[in-house]
Amino acid sequence: MRRGWTLTILAGFGFVFLYAPILSLVVYSFNDSRLVTVWAGFSTRWYAALFTDRAILNAAWVSLQIGVVSATLATALGTLAALVLTRFGRFTGRLLLTGMATAPLVMPEVITGLSLLLLFVSMELTLGWPAGRGMTTVIIAHTTFCMAFVTVIVASRLRDMDESLEEAARDLGAGPVRVFFDVTLPVIAPALVAGWLLAFTLSLDDLVIASFVSGPGASTLPIVVFSKVRLGVSPDINALATIIIAVVAVAVAIAGWQMTRAARRRRQGR
Amino acid sequence: MSAAPEPPAPRPRRWLPGPRWLVIAVPMAWLLLFFLVPFFVLGRISLSEPMIARPPYSPLWEVLADGTRVWLGNLENYRLLVEDTLYRNAYFSSIRIAAVSTVAALLIGYPMAYYIARAPEPRRTILLLLIILPFWTSFLLRVYAWIGFLQREGLINQALLGLGIIDAPLRMLNTDFAVYIGIVYTYLPFMILPLYANLVKLDEAFLEAAADLGAGPVTTFFTVTLPLSLPGIVAGCMLVFIPAIGEYVIPELLGASGTLMIGRVLWNEFFSANDWTMAAAVAVVMLFVVVAPIMWLQARIDRQGGGT
Numbered sequence: 001m002r003r004g005w006t007l008t009i010l011a012g013f014g015f016v017f018l019y020a021p022i023l024s025l026v027v028y029s030f031n032d033s034r035l036v037t038v039w040a041g042f043s044t045r046w047y048a049a050l051f052t053d054r055a056i057l058n059a060a061w062v063s064l065q066i067g068v069v070s071a072t073l074a075t076a077l078g079t080l081a082a083l084v085l086t087r088f089g090r091f092t093g094r095l096l097l098t099g100m101a102t103a104p105l106v107m108p109e110v111i112t113g114l115s116l117l118l119l120f121v122s123m124e125l126t127l128g129w130p131a132g133r134g135m136t137t138v139i140i141a142h143t144t145f146c147m148a149f150v151t152v153i154v155a156s157r158l159r160d161m162d163e164s165l166e167e168a169a170r171d172l173g174a175g176p177v178r179v180f181f182d183v184t185l186p187v188i189a190p191a192l193v194a195g196w197l198l199a200f201t202l203s204l205d206d207l208v209i210a211s212f213v214s215g216p217g218a219s220t221l222p223i224v225v226f227s228k229v230r231l232g233v234s235p236d237i238n239a240l241a242t243i244i245i246a247v248v249a250v251a252v253a254i255a256g257w258q259m260t261r262a263a264r265r266r267r268q269g270r
Numbered sequence: 271m272s273a274a275p276e277p278p279a280p281r282p283r284r285w286l287p288g289p290r291w292l293v294i295a296v297p298m299a300w301l302l303l304f305f306l307v308p309f310f311v312l313g314r315i316s317l318s319e320p321m322i323a324r325p326p327y328s329p330l331w332e333v334l335a336d337g338t339r340v341w342l343g344n345l346e347n348y349r350l351l352v353e354d355t356l357y358r359n360a361y362f363s364s365i366r367i368a369a370v371s372t373v374a375a376l377l378i379g380y381p382m383a384y385y386i387a388r389a390p391e392p393r394r395t396i397l398l399l400l401i402i403l404p405f406w407t408s409f410l411l412r413v414y415a416w417i418g419f420l421q422r423e424g425l426i427n428q429a430l431l432g433l434g435i436i437d438a439p440l441r442m443l444n445t446d447f448a449v450y451i452g453i454v455y456t457y458l459p460f461m462i463l464p465l466y467a468n469l470v471k472l473d474e475a476f477l478e479a480a481a482d483l484g485a486g487p488v489t490t491f492f493t494v495t496l497p498l499s500l501p502g503i504v505a506g507c508m509l510v511f512i513p514a515i516g517e518y519v520i521p522e523l524l525g526a527s528g529t530l531m532i533g534r535v536l537w538n539e540f541f542s543a544n545d546w547t548m549a550a551a552v553a554v555v556m557l558f559v560v561v562a563p564i565m566w567l568q569a570r571i572d573r574q575g576g577g578t
Contacts, residue, residue: 011385014378018404018458021415024425028418035423081297091294100301106564108516110533111553114540115308118550121325122311144304147297176289205409208518208533212540222410229414229523233421241411248406256399260392 022245029238046239053236055224063204063221066135070142071200075192077143078150078199083180085151086158104148113212116141120213133215141213142206146199153198157191158184309557316550317343327547347551357552360530361559367446367521367531368514371453375461375510376503378454383465383502384495387472398466405459413452413523420448420524448524449531453514460509468502469495504571512564516556532556 029047033040050056081101085094104112120130120137130136165187169179185192207222214220228234318327330343351357386397404412419425420443427439442448472495480490518533525531532552540549 007381007385007388010381014382014458015400017378017455018401021412021419021455022404022407024418025411025415077297077300080293081301084294084297088290088294093294093298097294097298097301100305101297103565104305106512106561106568108513108533108556108561110516110518110536111312111556111561114536114549114553115312116304118311118315118546119304119308125325140304144300147300201406207410208537222408225408225410225414226519229410229417233414233418237411237414241408241415244411245407248403252399252403252406256395259399260395263391263395 025238025241026245029235029242031235031238034235046235047243049236050239050243055219056221056236056240059219059221059224062135062218066138066142066210066218066220067200067203070139070146070203071196073139073143074146074150074199075196078147078195079154079188079192081147081151082154082158083184086155101151102148104145105152107145109145109206109208110212112145113141113209116144116209117212133213134218135214137213137215138210138218138220141209142199142203145206145209146202149198149202150192150195153195154188154191157188161187312550312553314343315547316347316554317345318547319344319346320545320547325546326544347548348555350548351551351555356530357532357535357555360532360535361555363530364515364517364532364560367449367453367529368511368517371450371457371514372461372507372511374450375454375458376507379458379461379465379506380503383462383469386462386466387469401459401462401466409456410519412456413520416448416452416455416524417443420451443524444526444529446525446529449521449529452520452524453510453517456520457510457514460513461506464505464509465499465502468499468505472498508564508568508571515560532560 030042030044031039032043032045081097084091085098085101088094116137117133120133120140124130124132130140161184165183166179169183170176174182205222206220207226210220211223211226214223225237225240228237314330315327318330320326321328328342330341332340332342334340382401386394386401389397417424421427422439422441422443424443426442427436430436431439476494476498477490480494485493515531516533517531518537521529521531521534522537525534536549536552536556539545539552
């Protein structure tokens, strides 16, 4: 089994590569010293520093609000787009919508950010709206780029779904709106949840687009973090990272537990 | 999979503004206004000149006293883009850095994807979740973690010095090497997931057949596994290469001040030089030189039925 060993070692190296930096963030967030190189004993002072830092707390609140609103908008719009692309057959402008619904996936963030900023500035000059830049403009920008991800996820679920369910409902006299809410929506609900979570994460994570379209009062968490880490390592950011990693790890562990349970049930059912 | 095509119900009212039309109009209008129109604004502003004003660019038309309009736009920004080697170098070095990182991600990701695809069931799900987990944490913080690893007094230098492998600390942070590491690290899950999706479907019977016919493991890999996983390789490489090429954060945090990447040049034109018109011109060229070929290539791959 020489081949098996080489593979295991290579894969193991890959996992170490993936996790060593994350673990070092966690370990050094409990370091008493400001220097990353010196271990000066266990301490939680950086967590205390983090929770008294008004700039970071404000930014986190701004980011959460933007994330919830834009994920919700992106899920609604993305679901509509996915429905149109998979269920509406031919219509004028179909090709255009297909292109616009997926192009944001390959668009470099610097281009999306700059072009939206220039749009907002031009709109303000000609229409008087949006007045200045702030949370509204960030929400619009995030909704636009997150929507593409939702569209892809929901459209693939809609394609996999058994259309005879919808046909049966139609045959029984349900109108299109009723069919959507009573039949389609319950089936694609997991895809909507997945899409919302992805959109929320992408919105919370975005630095580049937000930097272009945000205004003075609406610094998001990544903008504040970036301005700090640009100057080098700072331990309170390690504490912030540890909190984020812990939240994500718990969420992923719950999801994983659910997945293995579902898989086991499926195997037993067979 | 019923044989009947679409039921003909909505056909008669196709051109009337009804609920169907409304459902199409909402996402269409949003994307037209916030995705398509911005590119025309981008093109328009790239024809202006920087000016000390708010917003900082010159108007395209000048209305004279007698009401005639004079066209003021010009291609000065594009002339500069072609003539100044800084921009050309930035485009080439973006492509180079993205390509090198993509190959490195493939070399690291392939064995991992293969290992996960061959793992027995409970372990396979856990390993997959371990690949996805870093993706859900903050991108910025994962790049930031490497500063502590690569810097002069960082963990890698300390370990190498402690083991006596090197005498003086290596310069790793603020080099192209650090940028490669940052890109590979950030986008590795995007490489592994499509590879895994492909490799998990690989029929073991092919491998057994190859072994029965006398092929060694290495021959089997290069003649059976690798060609069959080509769609996964293409999909994974696209998912790494595309975001890498416009990257700003990674070269800014980990690269040298001279590490030119086109996303960083655009950022600096806008934020440091406050030259919105030049930033717009850089973006327009990027659309045609980088984004358009990628979209064309992806459409071709999709039509061939491979990829994603």
